[in-house]
Amino acid sequence: MHKIFKPFYAGIGHVLVFHRIYNENDYVFNKNLHVTQGSLEDIVKYFISNNIDIVSLDECYNRITAKSKVKRFVAFTFDDGYIDNLTHALPVFEKYSVPFTLFLTTGFPDHTVVLWWYLLENLVMESNLIQFKDGDNTYSYKTGTMEEKNNAFWSIRRYILESDEKNLIKRLQTIFNMVQDDLFDLTAKLAMSWDQVIELSNHPLVTIGAHTVNHLALSKLSEDTVIKEINESIEIIEKKIKKPVLYLAYPIGSSSAASVREFNITRGCNLKMAFTAKDGNIFKYHTDNMYSLPRISVDDTRGITFVDLYINGFTPFLNTIFG
């Protein structure tokens, strides 16, 4: 089957995007943001055994822009900056001596952005009942059983997402029954510190890219704010790691969060490539779209079979035919 779709839909290479890497035994709700360490290793081994080069983003850039035919490649990228990228992902890449990139949101190590979706996961896991008051309304969620925990997680998540940016911190303080500083302290337990980012940056297998300052949907911001979000994050990271930052991943990365306006802004920001989180393989024609490159999202709902079907063109073929 692969032979039929590959020439048209597989492209010349692939960029994968991951978020957190966790232990097999940990129960998690955000399955679309997690991969177990074992699955990550299986995916690395899959590319090695299929003779597809695992490359850095510098080499990815060289191959996309090369005039002649290039050997097929894949680049591994991680978004946001979770500590487990250092403790659980790095050992896998060291074992096989292959490179990866971290796209960092600077508000996490700077303790100005709350990683509320993971804090909520912990709150739900560790409680039997969650109750809070917001104005005249009282909210109450049983979290005794796994089913109750699951329902409560998705209900409270929805409630948080309904909040606008201005009221977000206030709403989080209410739900978690905590002052702002405690929310940032808890975030610091999940997100890498600057020392850890610098440690990674000094590792020969690692590239650090930018993922803005506040991890917001850029399309909802004014043009000036978008420019600030991108340039400030680049400057902050460069100052810390003392190396140029040449690559960016748009936060959230869907077409509703980053589109033509954002791609044009990024084009003027001294970067070599920028990535969305829209699924897709890389083709030669992408030399004209270096600021809107696709990445294939990998998580625990999309294992090795998904990756295999995607990079060999079967899934893109189906998407083309059936939308």
Ligand SMILES: [Zn+2]
């Ligand atoms: Zn992100």
